[in-house]
Amino acid sequence: STSTTTIFKMRTGSPQAALTITALLLLRSSLVGSAIAIEKCRSLGFDPANLACSTCDVISDNIPNLPSHMEEECLACCQKEYIVVQTQQKVYKHAALKFDPRVAQMIDGLREFLKDEDSREILMRLEIRQEIDIDLMKRGKPLPPEVIFYSDASKKNGDPDETIFLGAGWKKEEIRDMLSAMLS
Structure with missing residues (x-):
């Protein structure tokens, strides 16, 4: 099942970022650019x-140099308004880091996390899945790196409990902190 839980970064008075798990509640059920169906958005x-x-x-x-059609497609598939509600932090037994190595090289925080000596312990607990989707790359639409979390039960049946996409805004420390907090 797809979870609507996501990570938001909250800065505190301390030098470290505090990670808070929040649930996103949709205010509006229709897509901003309703011309594109949900299935079409997922295929993109x-x-x-x-x-x-x-x-x-x-x-x-x-x-x-992001192609303009990608930005337009993103805006056609997004939700404009959310209410943010804090929820209890979830902890998972298993996690996989799935990424295209070429895309990972373009995301500073992920690239640094993968090379960082302080991240080795966490990296050893992750299943690393380096995958290249040639079709998406040809269309100029590579998927962002993602961390896929599983409980024991969901790992057996192959259905993730939660997926978090790692975009350009993630710093290596934030990735490390998030994984430390969410893996038991």
Whole structure:
């Protein structure tokens, strides 16, 4: 099942970022650009239920030479308004880090996390899945790296409990902190 839980970064007075798990409750059930169906959005690599329009802005601001059609498709698939409600943090037994190595090289925080000596202990607990989707790359639409979390039961049946996409805004420390908090 697709979870609507996502990670938001909250800065505290301390030098470290505090991670808070929040649930996103949809205010509006229709897609902003309702001309594109949910299935079409998913085929383009977007999950409308979990895609805030502000994410499309972050993508366009941080990826140089992003084709205009990708930004338009993102905006057509996103949800404009959310209410953020704090929930209890979930802890999982298993996690997989799935990414295209070429895409990972373009995301500073992930690239640094994968090379960081302080991240080795956490990396050893992850299943690393380096996958290249040639069809998506040919269309100029690679999928963002993602961390897929599983409980024991969901790992057996192959259905993830939660998936978190790692975009350009993630720093290596934030990835490490999030994984430390969410893996038991």
